[in-house]
Amino acid sequence: MRRQRIAVLVSGGGTNLQALLDAEAAGAVPSGEICLVVANKADAYALERAAKAGKPHTAIVRKDLGGSQEAFEAALQETLEEYRIDLIVLAGFLAILSASFTERWDRRIINIHPSLIPSFCGPGFYGLHVHEAALRRGVKISGATVHYVNEIPDGGEIILQKAVEVLPGDDPETLQKRIMREAEWQILPKATEMVCHLLSQDETEA
Numbered sequence: 543m544r545r546q547r548i549a550v551l552v553s554g555g556g557t558n559l560q561a562l563l564d565a566e567a568a569g570a571v572p573s574g575e576i577c578l579v580v581a582n583k584a585d586a587y588a589l590e591r592a593a594k595a596g597k598p599h600t601a602i603v604r605k606d607l608g609g610s611q612e613a614f615e616a617a618l619q620e621t622l623e624e625y626r627i628d629l630i631v632l633a634g635f636l637a638i639l640s641a642s643f644t645e646r647w648d649r650r651i652i653n654i655h656p657s658l659i660p661s662f663c664g665p666g667f668y669g670l671h672v673h674e675a676a677l678r679r680g681v682k683i684s685g686a687t688v689h690y691v692n693e694i695p696d697g698g699e700i701i702l703q704k705a706v707e708v709l710p711g712d713d714p715e716t717l718q719k720r721i722m723r724e725a726e727w728q729i730l731p732k733a734t735e736m737v738c739h740l741l742s743q744d745e746t747e748a
């Protein structure tokens with residue numbers, strides 16, 4: 543079976559990208575291959591992680607392209623085609639993709655979200671804001687979700703979830719770290735392999 547060509551999209555520190563790179567190096571993503579890392583911020587530390595791992599990487603920055611979503615997505619699409627990408631993994635990618643883009647990549651984009659969807663998700667819920675909202679609501683369990691990406695922010699079909707305990711005295715940072723360590727860094731590589739395997743299977747059956 544052919545290995546699926548993966549692009550990882552990032553915006554910041556890239557610890558989820560690192561988990562994917564480590565999983566690939568450990569042989570835990572046999573159905574896929576990380577072929578490209580794209581950041582939407584020129585100074586994203588994730589780009590350094592990609593460089594260290596010897597992976598092709600680039601920044602595509604909306605404001606450098608005139609500021610429109612169309613121009614950003616056109617440049618992104620062109621780069622993805624250049625690298626013959628099969629699957630897009632959003633790993634801490636903090637921008638929203640338009641319906642025309644997600645339709646074109648139907649069931650070929652997955653995202654990691656740092657809560658148990660449908661709690662604390664949708665527009666405005668990203669990064670630390672998610673954990674602030676969870677603590678404000680007083681939930682005792684939170685976690686992470688990997689889901690397919692469609693036109694509804696955080697609304698696509700759920701692939702994997704993992705629950706994590708909220709502990710007394712947690713602040714948004716301690717909760718974020720525990721959820722990353724105990725959930726995100728585990729389920730994102732696992733879901734990536736699952737989806738790559740499915741895509742490869744579909745190809746062999748076609």
Ligand code: GAR
Nearest residue numbers: 554555556557558634654656668669
């Ligand atoms: C992660 O917690 C990820 O789940 C979250 O941003 C963080 C990025 O960290 N993503 C979202 O909130 C998407 N709505 P990282 O750059 O270290 O992977």
